[in-house]
Amino acid sequence: MINKIKTEISHFKNQSHNFKVLTLTNLIYSIVLPVIDIFVAAYVMRSSNDPVKVVIYQLTIYTGIPITFFLNGYLLRKISIKTLYALGMMLSGVSMMVMMSLTTLDNTGIGMAGLIMGMSFGFYWANRDFLALAITNDDNRNYYYGLETFFYTIIAVIIPFFIGWFIEIYASLGDAAFAYKIVTGLVFIITIFASIMCYRGDFANPKEKKFVFFKFDPYWYKLLRLASLKGLVQGFLVTAPAMLIMLLLGKEGALGTAQSVGAVIAAVAMYIIGRKTSPKHRLQVFGVGLALFALAAIINGLLFNSVGVILFMLFLLLAKPLLDLAYFPIQFSVIDILTKKEKRSEFAYILNHEAGLYIGRLVGAGTFLLLAYSFSVEIALRYAIVIVALLQLLSYWVAKDIIKTGKIHNITEAKPVNNDEPNLTVPIVD
Numbered sequence: 001m002i003n004k005i006k007t008e009i010s011h012f013k014n015q016s017h018n019f020k021v022l023t024l025t026n027l028i029y030s031i032v033l034p035v036i037d038i039f040v041a042a043y044v045m046r047s048s049n050d051p052v053k054v055v056i057y058q059l060t061i062y063t064g065i066p067i068t069f070f071l072n073g074y075l076l077r078k079i080s081i082k083t084l085y086a087l088g089m090m091l092s093g094v095s096m097m098v099m100m101s102l103t104t105l106d107n108t109g110i111g112m113a114g115l116i117m118g119m120s121f122g123f124y125w126a127n128r129d130f131l132a133l134a135i136t137n138d139d140n141r142n143y144y145y146g147l148e149t150f151f152y153t154i155i156a157v158i159i160p161f162f163i164g165w166f167i168e169i170y171a172s173l174g175d176a177a178f179a180y181k182i183v184t185g186l187v188f189i190i191t192i193f194a195s196i197m198c199y200r201g202d203f204a205n206p207k208e209k210k211f212v213f214f215k216f217d218p219y220w221y222k223l224l225r226l227a228s229l230k231g232l233v234q235g236f237l238v239t240a241p242a243m244l245i246m247l248l249l250g251k252e253g254a255l256g257t258a259q260s261v262g263a264v265i266a267a268v269a270m271y272i273i274g275r276k277t278s279p280k281h282r283l284q285v286f287g288v289g290l291a292l293f294a295l296a297a298i299i300n301g302l303l304f305n306s307v308g309v310i311l312f313m314l315f316l317l318l319a320k321p322l323l324d325l326a327y328f329p330i331q332f333s334v335i336d337i338l339t340k341k342e343k344r345s346e347f348a349y350i351l352n353h354e355a356g357l358y359i360g361r362l363v364g365a366g367t368f369l370l371l372a373y374s375f376s377v378e379i380a381l382r383y384a385i386v387i388v389a390l391l392q393l394l395s396y397w398v399a400k401d402i403i404k405t406g407k408i409h410n411i412t413e414a415k416p417v418n419n420d421e422p423n424l425t426v427p428i429v430d
Contacts, residue, residue: 008275012147015140016135017201017202018131018134018135018201018202018203019135019136019140019144021197021198021200021201022128022131022132022135022201022203023144023147023148023151024197025085025194025197025198025201026128026148026151026194027148027151028190028193028194028197029089029124029190029191029194030148030151030152030155031155031159031190032092032093032186032187032190032191033152033155034155034156034159034160034163035096035159035163035183035187036092036096036117036187040057040096040099040117041054041057041058042167043099043100043180044057044099044105044110046176047105048105050377051372051377051380051381052369052372052373052377053105053107053110055365055368055369055372056107056110056111056114057110057111057113057114058114058365059114059361059362059365060110060111060113060114060115060118061114061115061117061118061121062118062234062358062361062362062365063114063115063118063358064114064115064116064117064118064119064121064122065118065119065121065122065125065354065357065358066122066354066355066358067118067119067122068118068119068121068122068123068126069122069125069126069350069351069354070212070351071122072084072122072123072126072127073126073211073212073347073351076205076206076347077205080203080205081127081130081131081203081204081205081206082198082199082201082203084123084126084127085123085124085127085128085131085195085198085203086194086195086198086199087123088119088120088121088122088123088124088125088126088127088128089120089124089191089194089195089198090120090188090191090192090195091116091117091119091120091123092117092120092121092124092187092191093184093187093188093191094116094120094188095113095114095116095117095120096113096117096184096187096188097184097188098112098113098116099113100177100180100181100184126347126350126351126354129350130206130346130347130350131201131203132144132328132332133332133335133336133346133350134203134204134346136332138279138329138332138333138336139278139279141328141329141332141333142273142274142275142277142278142279142281142282142325142329143274143275144274145274145324145325145328145329146271146272146273146274146275146277146325147271147274147275149271149274149321149324149325150271150274152321153317153321156317163183166179166182166183167179167180167183206345206346206347207345209344209345209347209348210344210345210348211344211345211347211348211351212348212351213344213348213352216338216342216352217338217341217342219334219337219338219402219405219406220334220338220349220352222334222398222401222402222405223330223331223334223353223356223402224352224353224355224356225356225398226327226330226331226356226395226398226399226402227331227353227356227357227360228356228357228359228360228363229360229391229392229394229395229398230323230327230357230360230392230395231356231357231358231359231360231361231362231363231364232360232361232363232364232388232391232392233293233364233385233388233389233392234357234360234361234364244300244309244312244381273285273322273325274325279329279333282326282329282330282399282403283326283396283399283400283403285322285325285326286322286323286326286327286330286395286396286399287396288322289318289319289320289321289322289323289325289326290319290323290392290393290395290396291393292315292316292318292319292322293315293316293319293320293323293389293392294389294390294392294393295315296311296312296314296315296316296319296389297312297385297386297388297389297390298386298389299311299312299315300312300382300385300386301382301383301385301386304378304381304382326399327399330399330402330403331353333406334349334402334406335349335350337406363388364384364388367384367387367388368380368381368384371383371384
């Protein structure tokens with residue numbers, strides 16, 4: 001066992017300097033991600049007891065992200081990518097401070113905090129995606145995302161448990177708001193450490209090229225369809241656990257414990273899958289993730305009680321990392337192909353990809369709000385997740401088509417050209 005651990009450590013050390021710095025930066029920042037993703041939504045639920053406000057908060061976050069992606073493209077011409085990456089991490093703490101300073105959680109205040117958090121995610125993900133694309137290749141991306149997911153899932157065991165019970169203990173003393181403020185201060189400090197680690201990398205800005213395009217190769221639109229389907233459930237993956245547990249159980253301690261149960265198994269499984277799988281296994285991994293999320297949503301819809309919530313959380317702990325482990329390498333492989341074919345900056349595709357995600361997010365959140373206002377919040381929480389989870393199953397066939405088309409392109413690209421023979425290469429067509 002010890003020798004196996006040494007082998008894995010040695011394998012990590014053999015990676016490039018920037019690979020290690022980016023992984024460690026994301027590792028430090030991942031300490032605060034459960035707080036941002038889960039407990040801010042729980043704070044809104046505790047303070048307002050209104051799941052609709054949580055969805056409004058999420059919608060403003062998702063509105064801020066594409067705006068900031070676009071802004072980031074221009075700022076990269078003047079400002080170091082490390083600075084913008086660090087800014088994204090630190091803005092998450094600023095957003096939480098704004099939220100905690102609100103005396104009344106009205107829609108305006110929630111929207112302001114949400115937009116700032118959206119800017120945080122925009123700067124963070126725009127630059128993180130570019131750096132991950134730049135420092136990895138198709139052969140080691142499964143390992144990169146498997147390693148990241150392993151750390152994220154381990155942290156998802158520890159942080160939610162302690163934060164949840166810390167807040168609940170303070171709540172029993174009558175001062176939950178003060179506990180949230182302490183957590184916010186710790187978040188800000190951790191983002192500073194993550195930013196310092198980021199500056200140890202030798203990260204280069206994208207080459208200055210045009211990054212706004214409205215017409216792409218037909219192959220790209222296949223990925224946009226996949227992105228839209230992914231966006232359908234993103235909001236629910238983040239806020240659904242907090243809304244369900246705070247509504248049905250009503251305590252942060254239960255929320256933290258539910259997040260932690262089963263996460264160790266998930267962490268080990270994700271590392272092994274990332275380490276041992278290759279590009280040919282991505283579709284199978286993706287399909288299992290989709291099936292697990294659909295199963296989680298159906299169980300929650302049928303039971304809609306404390307047992308249903310716990311089972312929903314357990315399946316989600318496996319489904320989300322499986323989906324990410326397969327999705328990002330698929331996305332990056334498409335970008336690798338099209339940057340060579342269309343001679344465009346990688347950031348042009350990263351920016352446009354966000355538009356696809358945003359469309360899906362609007363439809364997913366809109367489905368929840370429509371059911372909540374037309375029927376009830378309970379109906380929305382019970383059935384909106386089922387609707388989007390079943391729709392997302394279509395992603396399997398979209399991903400299958402993307403992978404098949406990518407293989408055709410790689411074969412034709414590798415084929416030697418004989419100028420004396422007619423060109424029989426197969427173009428990428430929709």
